[in-house]
Amino acid sequence: MSAGGLHDLQTVALTVNGSERTVAVPAHRTLLDALRDEMGLTGSKTCCAEGECGACTVLLDGRAVNACLVLCAEADGHEVTTVEGLSERGLTDLQEEFLNAGAVQCGFCIPGQVVSAEYLLRGNPSPSEEQIREALSGNLCRCAGYQRIVRAVQATAARRRGDRG
Template sequence: MGIKQDVKLEMSALHYENLMTLSVRINDEKVEVKVPPTLSLAVILRNYFQLTGTKIACGIGRCGACSILLDDELVNACLVMAYQANGKSITTIEGLSKLSLDEVQEAFLKQGGYQCGYCTPGMIMAVKAMFDRNPHPQESDIEEALAGNLCRCTGYGGILRAVKYVMNQKHY
């Protein structure tokens, strides 16, 4: 399958005076692209690589819709500039699982952990990062993990059910 680059967008970046070659691993695939060094990863992922699961909402790191893993650490992609990501590994919602849904994705689906779906990729990335760090989270760990993600639709009931569903599956 592979990651597809949008050459038109890459060429449109040429009007910038200083471009850098961003060399990263996205979802286990090494890629390089010329970009302005201060362009955010959220814009790069969506517009240069068509990885639209990374949402852009607030643009200031408050909502978590753009959450990704950068070298296995949860970050807001809207706050990470190209030059800060150079040489690093990025995992997006599209890269959590290759052949089927990741168990966190499946739990969100089965337990109704979404409504409009806009915040869902960021929520899933936050929950996945939490379980990767702590296979047996306490209630306070769950609250902390979700503190950087906003959802205005669900009231968080389905999201919490999804987290507890994963915990009960004993995969972590």
């Protein structure tokens, strides 16, 4: 064991998608890596690993965060929801509207887009196009499917409001 303790394991207890989980991780392990590598939740994607792309977006105590910028230890005692947690009972209405809008191209950014959009819609059931674009501005899509992604979020908002059958 190293004298500096960099590789010493810390025990972290957190709630992930409604289940209590305990993991032993080095102090520098990110929440993203712990979710993917320790818990097998690979829906959250690793891309830039520096907070620029949003592919790793999860909800931490209900707030959208970049999991690559959060240490696993910082999530101790907190509640994490990943894209898997949002869709435990099958595709959500939001995910269905992403498909309906043809917003899914390579798909790499989509889990992060879905989590960010869900966070937006929970706080704002009737977002304007500008608000949708702002809410998703931290989620980059290399396939540049932004217009279709916006349409998918608008369609979900309308569906939740009961504007259409």
